[in-house]
Amino acid sequence: MTSTETGTGARLEAAEKAALPAHLQHRPDRSKRPMWLKVLIGILLSAFTLIFIYPFVWLVSASFKPRGEVFDNKIIPETFVLENYVRVWQEAPLALWIFNTVLVTVLAATAVTISSAMVAWGFSYFRFRGRGPLFGVVLATMMLPGAVTMVPVFLIWNQLGQVGTLTPLWAQNLFGSAFYIFLLRQFFLGLPRDLFDAAKVDGANNWGIFYKVAMPLCKPALIVTMIFEFQASWTNLMAPLIYLRDSDTFTVPRGLKAMLDQFGFGGNWHWEIIVTASVITTIPMIVLFFLAQRHFVEGIATTGVKG
Template sequence: MTTDIRPTAPAASAAAQAAAVNSTTDAAARAAGRGRYRARKRAGTIVAWVGLSLLGVVFLYPFVWLVSASFKPRGEVFDNQLIPQTFTLDNYVQVWQEAPLALWLLNTLLVTVLAAVTVTLSSAMVAWGFAYFRFRGRGALFVLVLATMMLPGAVTMIPVFLIWNALGQVGTLTPLWAGNLFGSAFYIFLLRQFFLGLPRDLFEAARIDGASQWGVFWRIALPLTKPALAVVLVFEVQAVWTDLMRALIYLRDSDTFTVPRGLKSLVDAYGFGGEWHWEVIITASVITTVPLIIVFFLAQRKIIDGVASTGIKG
């Protein structure tokens, strides 16, 4: 004799109802959880945008103030109003009359182009050597190159000056860019890491096809590293364009002044200890800053791609 253990109809109905209630409760809980997650995510996004906006205002305010002051007459330069009460273009006319600004810009452009191109190519060649070739002592030599980054500029300032003085180049633009012919430790490290991320089989295949070592580097490796090269180029443009120390050391004649050295002479003449014509200095600063902003604006995509694709490898 067998016993029927199946639940009765009322019991089965109650179990189904309980299961349905539990399922509905679980779905409601999941929906509530998703709602809370979306709310937290939305709140986090708003907080991030507000924080970034505040930081943007903090960073942009000095330049906006500078541009605004360049359109003010002398008596209103420091009134701390972003919208000039008296709008004038006389400052831009006066600055071209008071200083050879066009010549300073031309000198700076020449030095910047030469320095950026030479340091990019020389650093790329050294970085390629460390990344591609296998030789004894490679690691120790690379560490030695990186160790030069630990030397303060003041340590080598006098020896380097004596070298250029012995070569008769003090007073010329040559010391401001020719040192880049030997590369930069930071750029060598940056480019080496990028080269290490490239597939080595590609270069070996090119060698099998008859390409020379120089051909592999120039025709294959360099085109593949355009983002990293753009980063190096822009970084060096910014460094050279704003370099005042070397200009103070090596430049003597105003005809050879670069923009930072020229602005220093304007500060001496019209700023502290001078005639207190700050509107002239401010206007010259705006004129000399705009080219650098344009360069960064045009190269921002390359900078982001280069930094994002350059990792710590090897």
């Protein structure tokens, strides 16, 4: 390699480094770490991975055990039983509970994503008097414990005649969420404002700019919001305990609580049915994360970096 080629390569490398964001230009080179440090990091990461996945591995193992061996704390069952996965569908309307949960989570995640994005767009794009204090008030609502608003919200839904239905579990998300508004606002602030000005010059109105320009550009943040809310709605137990009365309207967490009362603390002690139902209802969340993992990581990495 000639000196000219070497100088050109160095200039190209310097230009590529200068094009990176400021927080990435001074990132240490991982390839220069000593071997003992790499081994130590690998051991620590492997140890923490085992700690975090052990409860789920134990749960899966227990679902294949007979009644008397559920709590023997052995990863590999001595007696391998598949009957638990047949009985669980017979003992409870698990399919109906899963359908109710999917319906609630999809509606809740869609509603909170759209509504929060609209509010976040208003706080990031428009300039108006009192915008800062008003946004501070929105963030201050996150400091209110859920117990403070639990009774008033219940009275509202009771007056509307919606207690005992699935509506209170998702309709509240039509008004947005302070956490998601903050998350999406930070992402909107990182978008070049020149794009919006160019769209306005082309004749787009404010709604068109939001729907056709801003929304497609913040797709990773929207996916993160939907995943967060999907997980929160899927595992939400408090709201179903408050609003649901009939087993036909139970969601998965409320149904598992009913199964726990019946088979765990009700005198039957069929814990193998409970752990099997828990495995079945946990798998969808694992599948969802793997399908959206790339968008999830991208959204977390880019949200909050203001350009």
